Amino acid sequence: MNNPNSLSGTIYNPGTHKFEMQRVVIRLLALRAGIGKTWRFLGAPVLFSVVIFAALLLLTPEQASRSAIFTLEAVLNILPFILLSVGIAAALKASNADQMVARAFAGRPVKAIALASVFGALSPFCSCGVIPLVAGLLAAGVPIAPVLAFCIASPIMDPEMFVLTAAGLGMEFALVKTFAAVVMGLFTGYLTLLISKSGALDGSLKAIAKPSCSAVKCTNKSVDTRPVWRFWRQADRLRTFWNETGNAGWFLGRWLAFAFVLESLMIAYLPGETVIAWLGDGNPLAIPLAVIVGVPAYLNGYAAIPLVSGLIDLGMSPATGLSFMLAGSVTSIPAAIAVWTIARPRLFGLYLIMAASGALLSGLAYSSWIEIV
Helix, strand or coil: CCCCCEECCEECCHHHHHHHHHHHHHHHHHHHHHHHHHHHHHHHHHHHHHHHHHHHHHHCHHHHHHHHHHHHHHHHHHHHHHHHHHHHHHHHHHHCHHHHHHHHHHCCHHHHHHHHHHHHHHCCCCCCCCHHHHHHHHHCCCCHHHHHHHHHHCCCCCHHHHHHHHHHHCHHHHHHHHHHHHHHHHHHHHHHHHHHHCCCCCCCECHHHCCCCCHHHHHCCCCCCCCCCCHHHCHHHHHHHHHHHHHHHHHHHHHHHHHHHHHHHHHHHCCHHHHHCCCCCCCCCHHHHHHHHHHHHCCCHHHHHHHHHHHHHCCCCHHHHHHHHHHHHHHCHHHHHHHHCCECHHHHHHHHHHHHHHHHHHHHHHHHHHHHC
16 A cells, blocks of 8 residues: 555655745845845946947947947046046045045035035046946035036036137136036025025935034034045054945946936937037027027037037027037036936936026026127
8 A cells, every 4th residue: 555645655744844834935035135136246336337338239339339338448548537436435435534524514615605606617537437436425415515516517517618619619708607607606606505594405315425423523613523544554444445446436437437328319310410500599499499409408518519509590589509519518418427426316307407497597697698788
C-alpha cells in the first residue's frame, strides 16, 4: 500500500516543503532588494537614457550616433565646472566652512539676495555646474530665497557670454541682458522670501539639499563653526570630502547627461529657426509669445546669439529677442533639470513662474525703453 505522505514514490515531508518555500521567498526578497538597490544607484536618468538610445537605435541609428556624440562632447565641456563646483561644495562640507557661510546669510536675507543676484549674473558658473555648491549651501542652512535668486541669474549671463553677446548683438543689448539678469534675481529672491515666511515652501527641498543641521545649530553662535581649512590632515574630514565629492558628482552627472540627451533631440527635431520665425516685430503679442516659446523650447545661450541677431536683422524687435533669450536661458533643459535635482515640484514650479514673469517684464520694459529712446 502506498504511503499517504508519498508523492510518486517520494516521501512527502511537510517540514522540508515549508523550508523550501521559505528559501524561495527569501530569494525573491533578495532579488527585489537587489533590483531596488540597482535602481537607486543608476536612477531614473540613466535608465531613461538607455530607453531613449535603444529606441533611437531601432528607429534612427544615425540620430543615436549624433545624440551620443553630442552628449559626450557636452559632458566633457562642462566637466571642469562640475569638478570645480563639486570640489568646492565638498571642501565646504569637510572643512565646516559651510556652517560659516550659513551663519553669514542666515540673519541678512535681504543683503544675501542682492549679493546672490549680482554674483550669479557675473560668475563664470553655469546653472548646471553650480548645483553641487548650491546644494551644499542649502544643506548647511542657507535660506532658499538667495539660492533661488542665484539660480535665476546665473544661467542668463557670465563673462564669456557677455563678450559674445556684445560682439553679436551690440554692447547695449549685452548691458541690458546683464541688468535684466540681476533684476530677475532680485525679483525672484525677494518674492521667494515673502512666500517662504508664510511657510508655503517648507519641505520643498529634496534630500540632497535638505539642511543637515537644525536652524538653531546653523545660526547659534554658541556652536563651534570655525572652519578647519586643512581638512585633509584629519582622516574623518578627508573621508567626508571624498564621500561628498562622489555622491554629488554621480548624482549631478547622471542628470546632466540625461539633460544633454534630451537637448540633442530638441536640436534635431525642434530647430530654433522654425520655433521663432513667426515672432516678427509687427506682432503685438510677440513678446508674450517669445516667452511662451522660449520656456519649453530654448536650448543654448551661445547658439542663440547668431540666431537672434539674424532674426533682428530680418525685423524682429530686440525686446522680443531679449525675452526669448531670458526665458530660455533659465529654463533650458540642462538648467531646468539641474534645479529639478534639488527642488520639489512646488519650488520648481515657482522657479519656472519667476523665469517666465521676469522675462516678460524685462522684454516689455526694454520695448518701452526702445520707444522712448
